[in-house]
Amino acid sequence: MDTPQKxxxxxxxxxxxxxxxxxxxxxxxxxxxxxxxxxxxxxxxLSFASLPSIFTSPHVSLHKESRxxxxxxxxxxxxxxxxxxxxxxxxxxVAIDGAQLCDNSAVxxxxxxxxxxxxxxxxxxxxxxxxxxxxxxxxxKYDCGSPICDPVAYVTETKCGSVVPFAQGTSEKGVxxxxxxxxxxxxxxxxxxxxxxxxxNLMSDTADLLIFSSPNDSEAxxxxxxxxxxxxxxxxxxxxxxxxxxxxQQKHPSLQTExxxxxxxxxxxxxxxxxxxxxxxxxxxxxxxxxxxxxRGLRRRCLDFETLGAxxxxxxxxxxxxxxxDKQLVPVKPGSDSLRCVLPGIGLHLNALxxxxxxxxxxxxxxxxxxxxxxxxxxxxxxxxxxTTGQEAFFxxxxxxxxxxxxxxxENAVELAEDASQASPDLVNEEFNQNSPKKKRRRLESAxxxxxxxxxxxxxxxxxKLYCECFAAGVYCIEPCSCQDCFxxxxxxxxxxxxxxxxxxxxxxxxxxxxxxxxxxxxEIGDEPNKTPASARHKRGxxxxxxSCLKKYCECYQGGVGxxxxxxxxxxxxxxxxxDAETEGEPEEETENCEKSGLDITSQKSxxxxxxxxxxxxxxxxxPLQLCRPLVPLPFSSTGKPPRxxxxxxxxxxxxxxxxYAKPNILRSQTKFEKxxxxxxxxxxxxxxxxxxxPSTVIKTTSPNSKRISPPHYDLGSSVSHRxxxxxxxxxxxxxxxxxxx
DNA sequence: GAGTTTGAAACT
DNA sequence: CAGTTTCAAACTC
Numbered sequence: 001m002d003t004p005q006k007x008x009x010x011x012x013x014x015x016x017x018x019x020x021x022x023x024x025x026x027x028x029x030x031x032x033x034x035x036x037x038x039x040x041x042x043x044x045x046l047s048f049a050s051l052p053s054i055f056t057s058p059h060v061s062l063h064k065e066s067r068x069x070x071x072x073x074x075x076x077x078x079x080x081x082x083x084x085x086x087x088x089x090x091x092x093x094v095a096i097d098g099a100q101l102c103d104n105s106a107v108x109x110x111x112x113x114x115x116x117x118x119x120x121x122x123x124x125x126x127x128x129x130x131x132x133x134x135x136x137x138x139x140x141k142y143d144c145g146s147p148i149c150d151p152v153a154y155v156t157e158t159k160c161g162s163v164v165p166f167a168q169g170t171s172e173k174g175v176x177x178x179x180x181x182x183x184x185x186x187x188x189x190x191x192x193x194x195x196x197x198x199x200x201n202l203m204s205d206t207a208d209l210l211i212f213s214s215p216n217d218s219e220a221x222x223x224x225x226x227x228x229x230x231x232x233x234x235x236x237x238x239x240x241x242x243x244x245x246x247x248x249q250q251k252h253p254s255l256q257t258e259x260x261x262x263x264x265x266x267x268x269x270x271x272x273x274x275x276x277x278x279x280x281x282x283x284x285x286x287x288x289x290x291x292x293x294x295x296r297g298l299r300r301r302c303l304d305f306e307t308l309g310a311x312x313x314x315x316x317x318x319x320x321x322x323x324x325x326d327k328q329l330v331p332v333k334p335g336s337d338s339l340r341c342v343l344p345g346i347g348l349h350l351n352a353l354x355x356x357x358x359x360x361x362x363x364x365x366x367x368x369x370x371x372x373x374x375x376x377x378x379x380x381x382x383x384x385x386x387x388t389t390g391q392e393a394f395f396x397x398x399x400x401x402x403x404x405x406x407x408x409x410x411e412n413a414v415e416l417a418e419d420a421s422q423a424s425p426d427l428v429n430e431e432f433n434q435n436s437p438k439k440k441r442r443r444l445e446s447a448x449x450x451x452x453x454x455x456x457x458x459x460x461x462x463x464x465k466l467y468c469e470c471f472a473a474g475v476y477c478i479e480p481c482s483c484q485d486c487f488x489x490x491x492x493x494x495x496x497x498x499x500x501x502x503x504x505x506x507x508x509x510x511x512x513x514x515x516x517x518x519x520x521x522x523x524e525i526g527d528e529p530n531k532t533p534a535s536a537r538h539k540r541g542x543x544x545x546x547x548s549c550l551k552k553y554c555e556c557y558q559g560g561v562g563x564x565x566x567x568x569x570x571x572x573x574x575x576x577x578x579x580d581a582e583t584e585g586e587p588e589e590e591t592e593n594c595e596k597s598g599l600d601i602t603s604q605k606s607x608x609x610x611x612x613x614x615x616x617x618x619x620x621x622x623x624p625l626q627l628c629r630p631l632v633p634l635p636f637s638s639t640g641k642p643p644r645x646x647x648x649x650x651x652x653x654x655x656x657x658x659x660x661y662a663k664p665n666i667l668r669s670q671t672k673f674e675k676x677x678x679x680x681x682x683x684x685x686x687x688x689x690x691x692x693x694x695p696s697t698v699i700k701t702t703s704p705n706s707k708r709i710s711p712p713h714y715d716l717g718s719s720v721s722h723r724x725x726x727x728x729x730x731x732x733x734x735x736x737x738x739x740x741x742x
Numbered sequence: 743g744a745g746t747t748t749g750a751a752a753c754t
Numbered sequence: 755c756a757g758t759t760t761c762a763a764a765c766t767c
Contacts, residue, residue: 460761466751467761506752546748552764553748 455480456488463488464499466510471496474511514540514555541566549574 456477461467463477463486470477470488476496477488487495503510541564547553549563549572556563562577563569572579 457762461751465761467763469763472751503751510751540750543749547764551748553750555750558764 456483458483542569544569
């Protein structure tokens with residue numbers, strides 16, 4: 001019955017150790033560090049089979065999942081207690097949650113405590129990571145199929161004294177099985193329960209949000225990674241700090257450090273819960289839930305960071321978060337895409353920068369298709385890493401998994417548009433799976449044809465007409481091009497510029513992106529269903545007659561956007577959004593917007609952006625984002641090159657960020673257009689906003705500033721769902737304080 | 743890899 | 755603006 005861990009770790013519980021319930025719980029599962037693999041599993045059920053034995057059971061996930069589900073159900077009397085099979089009652093689970101919270105705090109403390117031993121820290125972290133993964137899984141509701149639960153482990157591991165009460169609280173009905181003091185128990189229990197419930201509810205309720213949020217998290221990770229020295233913990237801390245610190249600070253004024261911040265996460269939550277519990281009114285409970293949800297979302301993010309931080313800790317013995325796990329970062333690194341195609345001397349046009357969901361899509365596609373890859377991924381990584389400890393590997397895998405996770409959720413829930421960030425995953429994937437032909441192919445594509453690295457095959461146009469993709473994209477032809485008699489080279493700059501000028505004179509928007517994408521709304525081109533981002537449309541529309549807008553012949557389709565009223569296509573079946581669908585209910589605002597944007601100089605029809613309408617696929621009710629997204633299979637498969645000219649409008653997206661690419665010679669004439677487009681983001685923004693929802697599609701890792709509006713009804717959730725983790729946090733912050741004050 | 747299909751670009 | 759031609763990508767075999 002007594003696990004070694006229990007003896008060692010659960011000192012505070014001594015009082016309650018004797019309780020049958022407690023013992024029972026302890027007996028259920030020895031504490032085991034959970035491997036990050038779970039995360040992967042979470043997003044890819046298929047991968048379960050391939051899980052290495054190394055990792056502790058998927059059961060945990062199952063348990064957690066069930067746990068969350070239950071929590072959800074809790075509100076709903078008709079909850080299904082498949083979990084009853086798990087020997088832990090709901091209350092127990094609640095207790096576990098509470099324990100978990102405590103554990104988290106403890107873990108955090110320890111992990112960031114300089115004095116803490118690495119091994120210990122890593123263990124803690126591992127658990128945390130596992131939890132995190134589990135939670136994610138739960139959110140996704142993947143059924144792991146295993147009843148086994150680690151929740152116990154939480155209890156056992158819990159270093160918080162609070163755990164005890166929580167365990168006691170297991171008697172939800174107020175009856176203490178142990179005979180423990182009911183008063184204390186009840187109170188504690190209520191707190192715990194609330195906490196647990198809230199968390200659970202949050203998890204389950206916000207499953208959608210989570211899905212979306214994870215990308216955000218990923219972004220956050222990326223951000224962290226980018227800040228090589230910045231620790232994830234710090235990031236988390238900052239996030240946390242934004243939260244109603246008041247409460248926590250009041251209690252822990254001294255907590256200013258990262259550690260404190262993390263602690264605050266849990267502590268605050270508890271405090272809030274406490275307060276809520278004290279307020280017995282149902283209304284309060286509701287509020288509490290929302291608050292807790294907020295916390296939860298926060299916590300989730302924090303966990304990610306925490307994990308990272310932990311990982312760092314492992315890597316950097318002694319130095320907290322001093323250095324970020326580069327390995328993780330590398331894969332996640334948003335800028336990776338840029339690396340691919342950066343070719344010195346080659347100018348990059350806005351169009352070129354514009355898009356490129358494809359790579360990322362491909363990446364996703366591959367990953368999804370082969371569940372094993374994801375799973376295997378962590379292992380190789382671990383092996384690659386110098387890390388000797390399994391935990392290290394674990395962290396590594398976790399990290400990578402988290403990175404993938406970002407993408408997966410998006411895919412699963414809805415097709416999220418891809419960003420540069422995704423491209424990076426692509427790289428990662430490639431790195432780890434170089435063996436597969438697909439990857440190779442992709443690599444070639446990305447390397448040679450990537451957005452910035454278009455390759456043309458012109459024979460008669462001399463690459464000085466829009467026929468030439470390179471030219472159209474505003475880039476010089478480069479080695480990979482198979483063009484003949486090419487004049488689109490720096491050597492012929494004058495000619496190129498002159499030609500461009502000529503073309504522009506004929507059509508000022510000739511070099512403008514054909515598809516304007518909101519950075520946030522980039523549709524995924526992968527195999528997943530897509531939706532057209534509300535803000536993204538082909539400016540001029542297509543004219544397809546035979547392809548039904550289902551092939552790349554269609555510029556709209558190629559661009560990953562739905563057809564609009566601007567299109568003159570026949571028999572439109574654009575997976576990203578059919579013309580007819582769009583026409584049915586497009587707001588006229590769009591038109592205004594377009595006109596304002598100046599893109600419509602050519603008197604192009606206004607773009608219509610209503611994903612919902614366009615997308616026949618029912619949106620997920622819970623998440624605003626989901627609502628917007630169409631679940632259309634992603635058209636672009638691995639091979640797709642980026643569409644000719646797409647512009648991602650957004651803070652981070654390629655368009656402007658793309659300028660980072662050296663754009664030496666390229667067509668200075670462009671500047672005019674560039675200016676135009678630069679204005680676009682803002683102009684477009686209204687469109688985005690107008691769109692019932694910004695297509696959750698995207699996760700622009702790089703765009704912290706992306707303008708976006710959270711859907712009206714979702715206070716917390718909406719904010720959470722948005723891509724940029726920071727952004728989300730900020731949004732949530734305002735609401736949060738008010739809630740906490742309750 | 744060659745040939746066909748397709749639709750945008752260019753031209754009239 | 756509409757019709758035709760040119761062109762190169764996308765696609766098929």
